Amino acid sequence: MLKQLSLRWKMVLSYAIPLLILLAIVGINQVKMNAAVEKSNALNDSAYLTPDILKINENITRMQRSSYAYILSGGNQSSGSSYSRKIYQDSSVSIETTFAKLDKGTYSPAFVADLNKLRGIYNAVKESNGQLVKLVDDGKVKEAMEAFKLGNSVRIAQDGDSLADDTAKFDLASRDRLREMVTEDIKSAKNVVVFGTLAAIVLLMGFGILVSLYLSRDISTNASQVSTTATSIAATLAQHEKAVTQQGSSVSETTSTVEELVSSARLSSxxxxxxxxxxxxxxxxxxxxxxxxxxxxxxxxxxxxxxxxxxxxxxxxxxxxxxxxxxxxxxxxxxxxxxxxxxxxxxxxxxxxxxxxxxxxxxxxxxxxxxxxxxxxxxxxxxxxxxxxxxxxxxxxxxxxxxxxxxxxxxxxxxxxxxxxxxxxxxxxxxxxxxxxxNSKQQAAALIQINEAMQNINNGSREMISGTSQARIGIDALTKVADHMRTMV
The missing domain is CATH 1.10.287.950 (Methyl-accepting chemotaxis protein)
Structure with missing residues (x-):
């Protein structure tokens, strides 16, 4: 098929195919890197999830402890009760703020379900401890102590600890999977670049050698044809030069004969x-x-x-x-x-x-x-x-x-x-x-003209001999160029 292509298209083909392969490699690498970037962004976005979950669970524990301290202090009758109440309120505000922050993100269905469970645990702890605090504020400290001893709020808080641990473990496992996927994508992109570049280099060298072989063969063939044709033309020119020289001699002899006929032709009128x-x-x-x-x-x-x-x-x-x-x-x-x-x-x-x-x-x-x-x-x-x-x-x-x-x-x-x-x-x-x-008197004038024409022919023969010599010089130069082309390839 390459034999039917022109020199220009052979050159274009030798560079176009490796270039297309490089473009394909760039495209594949870009896809791999985009996937890695997306997963890396997801990994960065989820970096705060585990700390926030642990922070919510810690604040729930602080609420539990501060409410217990508030009960033990007897509420308003103790000087430490105000500090316990402040810790309880600050923990609740921190939990609400953290939930509001988490609500702005987009997560997996499993994580959303765990987050909703944790929110339910927080609401249950808040409601249970709120009732205990209200009993203390109403002066019913013993009743609040007995209700606290029942352990409902403690069990709820323990459920929160277990859920927080499970959620944190799930988030860490997800982050590990994302990190592995990012590493695999980057490694795959590197492999595509390395092996694809090597393949493109090999193909480029292969096509370059192939096209060079075709070009050298075409140039050698054409140079041989030019050399053969030039040799044939040179031989023809040599024969032509010899014939023209002989023609010049014949014209000179004919001119002498015509001059003799001019004198005798005047008698034929x-x-x-x-x-x-x-x-x-x-x-x-x-x-x-x-x-x-x-x-x-x-x-x-x-x-x-x-x-x-x-x-x-x-x-x-x-x-x-x-x-x-x-x-x-x-x-x-x-x-x-x-x-x-x-x-x-x-x-x-x-x-x-x-x-x-x-x-x-x-x-x-x-x-x-x-x-x-x-x-x-x-x-x-x-x-x-x-x-x-x-x-x-x-x-x-x-x-x-x-x-x-x-x-x-x-x-x-x-x-x-x-x-x-x-x-x-x-x-x-x-x-x-x-x-x-x-008796040809009328032919005398014609013979005179013939004589002049023969002189012109003689002059033209000399010019033709000179032109043939120059053409032979040009053919020799063409033969040298053809020989040089053969030595080049």
Whole structure:
């Protein structure tokens, strides 16, 4: 396929394919890096989840402890009760703030469910401890102590500890998975860049070497052709130069002869009119003869085309006959196989008796072979029909060739008559020319012009010799360039 491409496209192809591979590598690497960035962002976004969960759980514990301290201090009757109440309120505010912060994010369904459970635990602790604080504020310290001893708020807080631990573990496991996925994506991107770049370099080198081989071979072939052509042209120019030199010598000799004829041609002026008239008649007759000869040549060419068409038809007939022979051979082979299968069927039938199942298989094979034989016979029939059509066409072409031959014969007869008239006129011209040769004053001027023309031809021959020498120098330079191109590759 590279042989059919031009030099420009070979160069483009050698760079385009590795470039496309590099672009594909960049695209794949970009996809991998984008995935890694997304997972890294998700990892960064979830970095505060575990601390916030632990912070909520710690504040729930502080609420539990501060409410217990508030009960033990007796509420308003103790100086430490105000500090415990402040810790309780600060912890509640911190929990509310943390929940508000977490509500702004987007998390997995499992984490959202755990967060809602933790919120429920907080609300339960807040409600339970709020009731205990209210009892203390109402002066019912003993009742608050007994209610606290029942352990409802403690159990709720313990559930919060367990849920917070599970949520933190789940978040840490998720963060570990994300971290592993980010590492794998970055590693995969590095592998794509490394191996893809190596593959692109290998392909670039391979295509470069391949294109270089093709280019060097093309340049070497063209240089050889140029060198061969230049050598042939140089030889032709040498022969041409020799011929021109000989022509110059002949022109010089002819010029001398013409100068001698000028003096004798002045005596042939009396019979010039008669010779001119006879020559004019001879020219007209010759023109008619040439026209008829041209027609004769056209007819002969037409006849050759017809005969060529006949030859092609005969070749087609020969090919089709060969196909018939092949099909006949196939039919013979199928017949042989049919006989063998029939023999096998008979043997199987003899062995099996009434239960001859093998006979059915052999009979099926025989039917298949019979179908193939029928197809081959149909094909042979079609080919024979085609041969008949070709034969009919060949007969028609032969008839056309016969008609053309008759036309050529008539043209030749007319040409013969025309040239008979030309012979008679030429005889008259000859008789007059004998007298014109004695006295041709009118030819003197023409011979003088011929003499001048011969001088011009002689000058032109010299210029042609000079131009041929320069052309030979150029051919030598071209041969050197071709040799240099061959040495380059």
């Amino acid at each position: 009396e019979q010039a009119d008669s010779a001119a008239t006879s020559a004019r008649a001879a020219q007209e007759t010759t023109a008619r003869g040439l026209e008829l000869v041209t027609r004769n040549q056209a007819d002969v060419l037409f006849l050759e085309e017809k005969m060529s068409a006949i030859a092609k038809q005969i070749m087609g007939l020969s090919d089709q006959a060969a196909q018939i022979g092949g099909i006949s051979k196939l039919v013979g082979e199928l017949a042989g196989e049919t006989n063998m299968l029939a023999l096998n069927a008979a043997v199987e039938a003899a062995r099996a008796g009434e239960h001859g199942k093998g006979f059915a298989v052999v009979a099926s094979e025989i039917r298949k072979l019979a179908d193939q034989s029928k197809q081959s016979a149909d094909r042979a029939t079609q080919i024979v029909a085609d041969i008949q059509k070709s034969t009919n066409s060949m007969v028609m072409i032969a008839e056309e060739g016969t008609k053309t031959t008759h036309q050529v014969s008539d043209s030749v007869q007319q040409t013969s008559k025309a040239f008979e008239n030309l012979g008679q006129l030429s005889e008259g011209v000859y008789q007059n020319a004998q007298q014109v040769l004695l």
